[in-house]
Amino acid sequence: MVEAVNRNEENGVRADARIDVGIDETLNLNDAVIVALGCNDKGVWPSNEAVLEASLARFRSEGVDVLARSSWWRSMAWPDPQDPPFLNGVVIVRTEHDPHALMATLGRIEDAFGRERSTRNAPRTLDLDLVAYGRLSGDLDGLILPHPRAADRLFVMGPVAQIAPEWVHPVNGQTAANLAQTASVGRDARPIRAEPGQAD
Numbered sequence: 001m002v003e004a005v006n007r008n009e010e011n012g013v014r015a016d017a018r019i020d021v022g023i024d025e026t027l028n029l030n031d032a033v034i035v036a037l038g039c040n041d042k043g044v045w046p047s048n049e050a051v052l053e054a055s056l057a058r059f060r061s062e063g064v065d066v067l068a069r070s071s072w073w074r075s076m077a078w079p080d081p082q083d084p085p086f087l088n089g090v091v092i093v094r095t096e097h098d099p100h101a102l103m104a105t106l107g108r109i110e111d112a113f114g115r116e117r118s119t120r121n122a123p124r125t126l127d128l129d130l131v132a133y134g135r136l137s138g139d140l141d142g143l144i145l146p147h148p149r150a151a152d153r154l155f156v157m158g159p160v161a162q163i164a165p166e167w168v169h170p171v172n173g174q175t176a177a178n179l180a181q182t183a184s185v186g187r188d189a190r191p192i193r194a195e196p197g198q199a200d
């Protein structure tokens, strides 16, 4: 593994930045493993939301526990707004998988939802990206952490800011709340409901 650095309490990370993830349990945001989900082609599923919900149901059986989840956010496809609109969201997970094993697991879940790897940015049934793995940063044998484009995408940082506004980006030192303000890609992204799981 190449220079994977675990930098605690640098870059202005607050050691006590935590979110509630269950009864008597809090998560130190410094350790957050964050996965982004996206869908703009429902395939055989009734809706994009159904794809994303079904994929989350799959996480646990793959050794990935969802600790916190955002709402689903809708946005025009970037860079080509002629493509079908996206539904996106993020989850904070707990897993024993190391970053590479987690990537392989996410790839298996994508495959189970019939994602075809064709051209870059082509419509996809399910796209799962590893946004961050704790404070790891750098190039881990070809896996770049945190995800190099996540910070500039409102359809990623908006959902992160929803569940963990105080999360600090391991490289640029900005909070999710700040990044959601400054992200330049997908500025039209909005949650489809006020709260995850709430009726329309």
Ligand SMILES: Nc1nc2c(c(=O)[nH]1)N=C(CO)CN2
Pocket (backbone or CB within 6 Å): 037, 038, 039, 075, 076, 077, 078, 079, 086, 088, 121, 127, 155, 186
């Ligand atoms: N709105 C939106 N546009 C995209 C998205 C996405 O998740 N949402 N993902 C892409 C490939 O990573 C390309 N474009």
